[in-house]
Amino acid sequence: MSRIVVLGAGPMGLAAAQRAVTLGHEVDLIEADSKVGGMAAHFDFSGTSIERFYHFVCKSDAPTFALMSELGVADRMRWVDTSMAYYTRGKVHKWGDPISLLTYPHLTLIEKFRTGLQMFLTTKSRDFDRIEHLTSRQWIERGSGKSVYDKLWKRLQELKFYEFADEVSASWIATRIKRIGNSRKSIFQEQLGYIDGGSETLVEAVAADIRRKGGRIHLRTPAERVIVDHGRVNAVRAGGHDYAADAVISTVPIPLVNGLIPDLPQDWKDKYAAIRNIGVVCLLFKLRKSVTPHFWVNIVSDDIDIPGIIEFSNLRPVGETIVYVPYYMPVTQPKWGWTDRQFIEEAFAYIKRINPDIGDDDLIDAKVGRLRHAQPICEPNFRDKLPPVETPIGGLQIADTCYYYPEDRGVAESIRLGRRMAEDVGNDRPAAVAASGSAR
Structure with a gap:
């Protein structure tokens, strides 16, 4: 069995680590944040535990259902x-x-x-x-x-x-x-799903299973460098400590890869650098009134600068009305530099236009989250642009959400790809080689 270091404890990293430890590997899961989950992580929103960024489940999300069943939380699925x-x-x-x-x-x-x-x-x-x-x-x-x-x-x-x-x-x-x-x-009725307790129910179940099977999760531990020796991964330096590795699975955003793995061949670095991303400023509003009866409202209006709102409480009951307002944009846009207050004031004004019955006193709270690398730009023939998951460095696999293509970012695709990467560990070398090496 191999010593595997997984970089990033979002849904894909969690799925990879859980599958790897289940297969008997020694696993260290490295995460810069203070909690696991990535975009699916929860936070306390004025007494409501809610996802940082909105998630929903579709009936085709088989990898999610399979993992929930494996972890004994399949009964928490709601439609x-x-x-x-x-x-x-x-x-x-x-x-x-x-x-x-x-x-x-x-x-x-x-x-x-x-x-x-x-x-x-x-x-x-x-x-x-x-x-x-x-x-x-x-x-x-x-x-x-x-x-x-x-x-x-x-x-x-x-x-x-x-x-x-x-x-x-x-x-x-x-x-x-x-x-x-x-x-x-x-044909007349859409039906979407959520997990009772939110995405945190699944995220924490996966993390608990990793720990129960002997895996180690290191929070507040930013990855600094993947150490390579004679063309193979040897260790990961993170948080000032070296973690020995026979294999490394990187799930961090592709724009961070070249800085993290300087030993990659230049032509591979060029391929990663050519993958473009845009950011997101995602606002959450807690309101006393519902905006509309719909889960998702697309907005087509020349004088409203958001493409839509997601009234999450029309999917998962959470007490008050919870509305997400995402501003996707390249981080080069001047608007990316707006303050949180500017975003909140503009977005709330749009909400009041959509439903004029909503007044200033209906706003309970508002929060703003930002991600610089939220959405890859997937152009035609995008699959041909992606380097293989298996890299020229022995034992190193690299992927992020752009590897779900043509699927969009989602928990089901994270689980599918993360588990596959864990199962592919060792396919590039003899088992005896996989067990050798030590951290420097």
Whole structure:
């Protein structure tokens, strides 16, 4: 068995460490934060335990269900009838089922037919290889029409990807549509899931299983360098200490990899550097009133600079109304430098426009979270741009959320890839070599 060091205790790192220790390996899980979970970690929001960044479960998320069953928490899964909507021209319009499409007032009959047909065929597709060379704009305009793209999609993409809006992969968008579209109990009713107690229920169950099986979790321990000796990993230096390693699984954001592993060949460093990311400023509001009855509201309005809101309490009951407002953007945008107060004031003003019955006294609390590396820019043929998970350095595997492509970031994909990486340890060398070496 090998000594494995896993970098990053987000869902992928946790899944990798849990699978590795279950297989009998000696495991050290290194995490810079004060708690495990990454984007799925909870915090205390004025007495409510809530995820830092919103998460939901779809019916296709088989890796999540399998791990929950393995850990004995499968009975904590809950399913809720949910809905989405569009806010445009001053009104909220339900969206996501045939009746909502037919009654939507801002599309012609032909536009409705083409949109419905494209979305239906997308949910039935086995894969999207045939559109891999297209941008999302090209794909939507070919299927639904340019006017539909302009009415439903253009503003959303511009507010999430800014100057990269016309570079987003069709496969990436189509896979998101398929995942949500297939999470239904009928053609008329979307159904999404949450874990009772939130993502923390699963995160803490995984961490407890790692510790119970002898794995070690090191919090507040930022990784400093992967130490390489004669072309193989030898140790990880983190928090001023060296952790011996026969294998290293890195799940930290790709933009951090080159600084962490200076021994990588230059052509590999160039490939990692070419993968572009944007950041997110994610606001949470606790309110006394509901904004809408919908879980997700897309916003298409030239004078509102957010692509949507997620009313999380319409999925997981948490007492008061909880609303996430994500501002995705490249960190080069001037707005990235705004203060928390500026973001809160602007976003709350938008919430009050969506529901004029909400007043200043309905705001209980607001928090702001920031991530510099939140969303990879997945252009057409993005898979060809990714270096292999197995690197030229013996025993070293590297992946982050961009390796889920064409899937978007999600706990299920984190579990799937993390477990696979743990199972692949040792495939590049004889077992006798895997057991040798020591920290310097």
